[in-house]
Amino acid sequence: MKLYAISDLHVRAPENREALAQLSPHPDDWLIVAGDVGEAPEDLEFAFETLAPRFRQLLWVPGNHELWTLSQSPSAPRGEAQYQQLVDVCRSHGVLTPEDPYPRWPGEGPPRIIAPLFLLYDYSFRPDDVPEQDAVNWAVESGVLCADESLLFPDPYPSRSAWCAARCEQTRKRLEALPSDCATILVNHFPLRRHHARLPRIPRFSIWCGTRQTEDWPQRFRAEVVVTGHLHIPLTFWEEGVRFEEVSLGYPKQWRHRRTINEALRQILPATTPPSPTPIYRG
Template sequence: MKLYAISDLHLRHADNRQALQTLPFFPDDWLIVAGDVGETLSEMDFMLRTLTARFRQVIWVPGNHELWTLPSEQPSLKGDARYQRLVSLCRSHGALTPEDPYVRWPGEGPHRVIVPMFLGYDYSFRPDHVPAEKALDWAMEENLLCTDEVLLHPEPYATRTEWCIARVEATRARLESLPAGCTTILINHYPLRHEHVWLPRIPRFSIWCGTKRTEDWHARYRAEVVVTGHLHIPFTQWRDGVRFEEVSLGYPQQWKHRGGIERCLREILPGAPRQSP
């Protein structure tokens, strides 16, 4: 029994949809889908129908693209209302979400808890000399403006930062209540640490890539593996004996040189052995 992960499926691209349908069946294994499935409810439904038929259990966390409110899509749901609609859709297909009880990994090994999270970002992944109120200006000096600024609405919160803070605090409370003897598999769309936001072509895009409020979560909450996406640059890195996996598929031109989509699945468990700090 294995736990796999992938993210950033971006199913508005026909090549990505076709690739998803070529995945073989993994009837004994679980799959993490770490956000950015697509921009529409129909793309989410397509992912869920396709992957829940191929894996024993699917676990989903939202990226920013799922939370976009497109003018063409009805009903026009914004912010938390859209997120809750996505959660309901996942539950209708038997997929787990950040709103469900954390489950114990049923495979071999020690007591591990699977922790899907929705945390958002607060523009804090920026240099220390850039004040929070100047973060957007700093990015726009390099002609960068994330589409989220137009399509990702924070309602009922006043700002995306406030929504992020609320999500972080609610998730922190749940993590604090976990049994002391268990380890965790932490799953989030965005990196938990600023140092992992490596974007050599667009470094100032970092402000839309997470929050410094989670910098120590891998250690504080006894993570064995941290699974993230968003960057479209897959990697395996180690910090404090914890394995960090960026598991993006990405756009067709970004993944086709890696071979078929099956080769883009990242094995999380059993995975590589834990390193010493």
């Protein structure tokens, strides 16, 4: 029995939809889908209808793209309501979400709990001398502006930062209540540490990549592995005894000439690579 992970499937791209249909079955294994499946509930429907028959169990966390509200209708769900709609889609397919009890890993090895997290970001992945209210302008100065600024609404919270704070507080309490004899597999779409948001071509995009509130969570909550996506830079690296896995597929131009979707699927458990002082890039 194995635990696999992948993120950033972006199934609205026809090549990605076709690739997903070619993913080999793993009927005895679990799969983490770490966000950015698509931009609408029907994208999740398509992905889960394709993946659920091929794996014993799916787990999902939202990325920023799933939280976009594309409709201009005043009645279209936004923010928390949009997220809850996605959770309902997951549950209709038997997919575990951040709103469900954290499952114990049933495979071989020591006790482990898989914790799907939804934490968002709060613009704190910025230089210390840039105030939060200036963070977006600081990014725009370099020619970078995330579409979240016009498509990801925080309703009913007053801001994305406030929504992020509420999610972090709620999640922290759940993680603190876990049995102390269990290691964890922490799963979040965004990196948990600021210096992990490395984007060489668009470095100031980092403000949309996480929150400093989670900086100590890998150690504090006994993480054996931290699984994330969002950066579209798939790699494995170790830090303070914790293995970090960025598991994104990305857009067709980012992966089609380098690997197949089956090669993009990352095995999380059992571990397949020994600790290394340098990152192992998977692109």
